[in-house]
Amino acid sequence: MLNGQKDSLMEIRSEHSLIGRLPFFYGWIIVVAGTAGLIMTQPGQSPVLSIFTDAFIEDLNISRSLTSTLFTIGTVVGGLTLTFWGEQIDRRGPRKMVGVISALLGASCFYMALVQNGAMLGVGYVLLRMLGASALMLVSNNVINQWWVAHRGKMAGLSGVIFSLVGMGVFTNLVHWLLQHFAWRTTYAILGAMELVLMLPLGLFLFRDRPEDYGLRPDGQGKPGERAASKEQPRGGWTRAEAIRTPAVWTAATSLTATAALATGLYFHMTSMFESQGLSSKVAAAVYLPISLTSALVKLGSGYLADRVPIRILLAAGLVAMSGALGLAQKLSQVPLVILYGLALGLSDGITGTVSSVIWADCYGRQHLGSIAGLAATLTRVSSALGPLPLALAFDASGGYEIALKIGVVIPLILAVVNLMVRPPDDSASPT
Numbered sequence: 001m002l003n004g005q006k007d008s009l010m011e012i013r014s015e016h017s018l019i020g021r022l023p024f025f026y027g028w029i030i031v032v033a034g035t036a037g038l039i040m041t042q043p044g045q046s047p048v049l050s051i052f053t054d055a056f057i058e059d060l061n062i063s064r065s066l067t068s069t070l071f072t073i074g075t076v077v078g079g080l081t082l083t084f085w086g087e088q089i090d091r092r093g094p095r096k097m098v099g100v101i102s103a104l105l106g107a108s109c110f111y112m113a114l115v116q117n118g119a120m121l122g123v124g125y126v127l128l129r130m131l132g133a134s135a136l137m138l139v140s141n142n143v144i145n146q147w148w149v150a151h152r153g154k155m156a157g158l159s160g161v162i163f164s165l166v167g168m169g170v171f172t173n174l175v176h177w178l179l180q181h182f183a184w185r186t187t188y189a190i191l192g193a194m195e196l197v198l199m200l201p202l203g204l205f206l207f208r209d210r211p212e213d214y215g216l217r218p219d220g221q222g223k224p225g226e227r228a229a230s231k232e233q234p235r236g237g238w239t240r241a242e243a244i245r246t247p248a249v250w251t252a253a254t255s256l257t258a259t260a261a262l263a264t265g266l267y268f269h270m271t272s273m274f275e276s277q278g279l280s281s282k283v284a285a286a287v288y289l290p291i292s293l294t295s296a297l298v299k300l301g302s303g304y305l306a307d308r309v310p311i312r313i314l315l316a317a318g319l320v321a322m323s324g325a326l327g328l329a330q331k332l333s334q335v336p337l338v339i340l341y342g343l344a345l346g347l348s349d350g351i352t353g354t355v356s357s358v359i360w361a362d363c364y365g366r367q368h369l370g371s372i373a374g375l376a377a378t379l380t381r382v383s384s385a386l387g388p389l390p391l392a393l394a395f396d397a398s399g400g401y402e403i404a405l406k407i408g409v410v411i412p413l414i415l416a417v418v419n420l421m422v423r424p425p426d427d428s429a430s431p432t
Helices: 002-020 027-039 046-060 064-080 082-092 094-112 118-147 152-181 184-206 247-268 270-275 281-286 288-306 311-328 335-364 369-384 388-398 402-421
Strands: none
Touching: 027 118, 027 152, 027 184, 046 064, 046 118, 046 152, 046 184, 046 247, 046 270, 064 082, 064 118, 064 247, 064 369, 064 388, 082 094, 082 118, 082 369, 094 118, 094 184, 118 152, 118 335, 118 369, 152 184, 152 288, 152 335, 247 270, 247 311, 247 335, 247 369, 247 388, 247 402, 270 281, 288 311, 288 335, 311 335, 311 402, 335 369, 388 402
């Protein structure tokens, strides 16, 4: 027993020494690993799931409204678990939790290959939305925020660029290609294998909890215990109970949830939306290229700006861009308008993606980041579940999406104005 404890202690000290003596800051490896985690959330993300929607409807003999309803239920139930996942990340650390989450996500993809009816599909949506779009994204963003403070915006932007290009661009088109050459069940089995063979070992080997655990500090500067520039909260951060008493939490969360809901609806019905206006599914798949390229460039720029301008201004800009995308979604009969639609959606995705990655750590610190970000992510996921359903109901009622899209244009504009009126807390407002 004692020998085992000694060996474990020696292993910890050896790892501590190795990471501390690297010729570069280990936070750079964290950015790579965390970004890989974000990319591997795709099996549970709306763009990838939307590619399977028509296959589900045809093969399982269910309606579009039922599919959207099941997706909504899956997103709500999966999103409600995010507070739990955030608490576990705070308690056990990102390294342990990424292993658990990756293994479960891989198993969930294999489960999807066995789906035979609507009820099983609903369970699959719960698992994929809970573990992919929610838990794996939360832990991957968390680990990057733990290792970077003064340059958090730039790291989020860099990570976001890679995520947009590889995640939305390459990964989404890879899934589309797989579906053209394999059955959808086989495609899900391949996705499950990728989670277990790639993400699981990568997360376990490269994720680390906090730089202070290895004698380092965020951004690789100074000594442990010193504050990292002006963005580090003086006492380590707000608790969740303290944070939820500030208006900024609810303003930002509402703005982000509305954007997520509207974007989810657009992605989920992308193929059908294009076909209803006379365009093919290939054009619908191709629009992900301008979306991903624009999102990548915007994330890089907004990441730089996030370290320099008030975060609420960036969030308002993302809301305005979403309103523009909803307006253009009603006019997809011409290629130039399709390109503009992709640019607007990519602009919104790029800005809000950066904002959602950094806002909670910037405003409320790192100590209880998992709990606060988990609560905000719960609200976002639950609200995003509402996105596909109004569009599906509009389509079933009128044969098109115009009514829902016209109403949707107004919502982000109102929230942009409200968001600009509420300032987030600063260090001087941090409770004692």
